[in-house]
Amino acid sequence: MMPSPSRPAFLAAGAALVTVVLWASAFVSIRSAGEVYSPGALALGRLLAGSVALGALCLIRREGWPPRAAWPGIVVSGVLWFGVYMVVLNWGEQQVDAGTAALVVNIGPILIALLGARLLGDPMPPRLLAGMAVSFAGAVTVGLSMSGGGSSSALGVLLCLLAAVAYAGGVVAQKPALARAGALQVTTFGCLVGAVLCLPxxxxxxxxxxxxxLPATLNMVYLGLFPxxxxxxxxxxxxxxxxxxRMGATTYAVPALVVLMSWLALGEVPGPLTLAGGALCLAGVAVSRSRGRAARVVAASPRPGPARERSGGSAGSA
Structure with a gap:
């Protein structure tokens, strides 16, 4: 008899859900703040607000400095993901239509899977690849359906491509750091590194x-505190x-949630093509994260034995 999933597994799944919901909500705030603030200023304001909140929480929890072994991953992820990614994405999305942005930026999770397999030894099961392919098609469909016939520039495409590469590199660099320091420490100091990079x-x-x-500034502060x-x-x-x-594949739920939030918050009723693309995004995420429990445990466990096959619900990743 298979045991129920463990509490840590539920907590990790809940954390991933919080992440994608808040990242989806960011697009509504970026729309407001981005009309007033330039890409670099918006990134810096967002990172400063985030750094203040995270720094205060670290002081309250007495987290202290991360171990020395975690710093390379923190610095690289801070430069690439918190710094470069936020600036060039803000800039790139001003240069291209939504369809092109969806096509280029959403190769990020695919790059994460490839880099993770190459540099971290992560497995690439067929379900993960199939799910990412379905979600990528859905993300592009959503972007094309909401693009409104905008235009694209070569600079904008290059900026979106750079954003995707920076995002993927930042995630892969962050993963080893999390084996040596806590999530709050890695996030706080990564955010600080990004803020320092954006000081110009x-x-x-x-x-x-x-x-x-005031609404634009409040949206910038919201971006720093929550997303x-x-x-x-x-x-x-x-x-x-x-x-x-698998975490990269989870972010393909963001386009579907953006469609829903735009509908509820902005009154933008999605068309059939947009709804179909959102459904594809969610279906792909479900496929990419639906690995067999026993297979998860065998892959994660260094010691063979029948007892481990019975404990699949509480081992492995969520």
Whole structure:
């Protein structure tokens, strides 16, 4: 008889759910703040708000400094994901239509799976590959259906491609750091590294904040507190308990949630093609994360034996 999944597995799954919901909500806030703040200023303001919140939480919890062995992964992920990714994505999405952005940026999870297999030794089971292919098709369908006939530039495509590469590299670099430091530590100091990298935009941030309407500034602060501070921490918690490829595939749920939130919050009624694309995204995530429990345990366990096959529900990643 198979036991029920363990509490840590439920917590990791819940953390992943919090992450994708908050990252989906970020698109509504970015739409408001991005009309007023330039890409670099928006990234810096978001990272400063996130750093203050995370730093305060670390002080309250007395987390201390991460171990020395965790710093290479923290610095690389901070530079690539918190720094480069946020700036170039903000910039790139101003240059291309939504369909092109969906096509280029959403190769990120595919790159994560490939880099994870190459650099971290993560498995690439057929279900993961099939699910990612389905979700990628859904993400592109959503983007094309919501693009509104916009135009694309070569610079915009290159920026979105750079964002996808930076995202993938940041995630793969973060994974080993999470084996040596806690999720809150890795997120806090990664966010600080990204904020330091974006300090050259401080002048833009100050001048634009002086003229910005209050809702745009509040949306920037929201981006820092929730899609950055909270969602990146829950992401790190879940990533520490699964493979980089499976976590990357989970983010394909974001386009489907964006469609739903735009419908509820902005009154943007999705068309049939948009709904079909969202359904494909969710179906692909379900396929990519539905590995057999026994197979998970055998892959994760170094010692053979029948007892481990019976404990599949409490071992492995979630």
């Amino acid at each position: 935009f401080a002048g833009q941030l100050v001048s634009e904040a002086a003229d910005a309407p 950055t501070a909270l969602a990146f921490t829950t992401w790190a918690y879940a990533l520490a308990r699964t493979t980089a490829g």
